[in-house]
Amino acid sequence: MDETVAEYIRRTVLKIPRDEIKMMLQKWGFLSEAQLQTLNFHQVKDNISQDVVQLCEENSADIKQAAVLDIIYNHTYHNKRMWSVYQMKKTGEELEYFDLTDFKKKFKKRLRSALKNVTITFREYEDNAIWIRVAWGTPSRKPNQYKPSYVVYHSQTPYAFISASVLKSNLPLLCQALVVASNYHDIREMELRSHSLNSLKDIVFKRYSQNFQTYCPKPLQEKNVEPENVDLRIVQENRSEKERIQRVNQEVFGDGPQPILEFAHYRLETMFKSDPKMDILDKKEPFRCLVKFSSPHLLESLKSLAPAGMADAPLSPLLTCIPQKARNYFRIREKKGLFPETFVSP
């Protein structure tokens, strides 16, 4: 077995938390059940990984099998990577039957025609998701297995989720191969990025609970109030306002859990508006500014702003439109023609 393959397998096993190693090796299926029985999973991880490499040596593992183990690791711990969403476009409306073998063949052919040294691995999962791992090399160097790119393509949709490696120059090639293999004709990057792959899927497949415009004239009186210790000595003067906020929040965010996003970027390209007398920035140039909201769970924290008394309800639509518009990167430009010049020179 190749030295580099052995080292790669060893490092991959080391990444896995000790309690999960057995399960992941079983999913991999490269080592037989009998071989797995011989492993002691209670020793130090260093030793476990050495033992695994030993067994792989016996089975003569090559880079292909090692890559499969890597895909399994990344599929389980997909939240460790940053994912971008891409949308593909078709010219016509023809519904073509998706042929997996055809897809794989075309993908490999397209990549290999441009770049000889690539490792391409596929793995299919239940929800029509095809995981593709690509390790990139150069004409003179073997593929770098430690910086692969991952593509998750749902064949029944025009969406692909890509976690590019640091080598961004390979991105156009990857996109091209994807488009050709899936019989689309164009691909564009959506302004939507997050670590949580499932949340991205929820947003683009519209699987999160959306606010349905049901006509609700008055908040239901029998709505179950949170079972907090209602101390009868405390009188809430603004109960109706609190209820209004809850209602507005529910209309905007819906009832269910929000998709997990970590940030929202707003790039401002607007003019700086100041008191004309203060004479700041007399150059009529847009004031470039980037506003970034970040949080472990951005949408949930936005949802709790108004009930916590930190913001007025309803929130700015710039914040609440994030799931509907399926984007968390925005560019805000000047509204043309709406606000005419207000300062008049004497």
Added chain:
Amino acid sequence: HLATSLPLPSERDHLRPRIDLIVFMIDIKSKYSLKNVEASLAHVDASFFLGKVCFLVTGVGRVNYCSIDTNAICKLGEAYCSPVLFCELELEGIRVATAQRLLRMLQICAGLVPGVSALSFGLLMRKSADD
């Protein structure tokens, strides 16, 4: 009675007892909270500022998250001739101690402590703050 801002909703006027003490809570982590308090102050009758108003600043334990300058709050207290208390609600000991202080102030403001009026107590608080 808890309110998020003033003026109080008029529909509950008939249910409200006499107000003896108004505590304005300012969260030092939120500029919005200070703005809200400043806007609400305008709705308070002048007679309350003779010792029946107090500012309570919360969240002072988390130094990294201060959004409001304490000087600004102290100036607010001076401008309205009312004491400013600082506390951290997340610590039970301080929470209890602050509640006890407020309760004591309330007793004085309600006239339940013979010999001490709200005004004289307010002056006492101010003098000790200046020292």
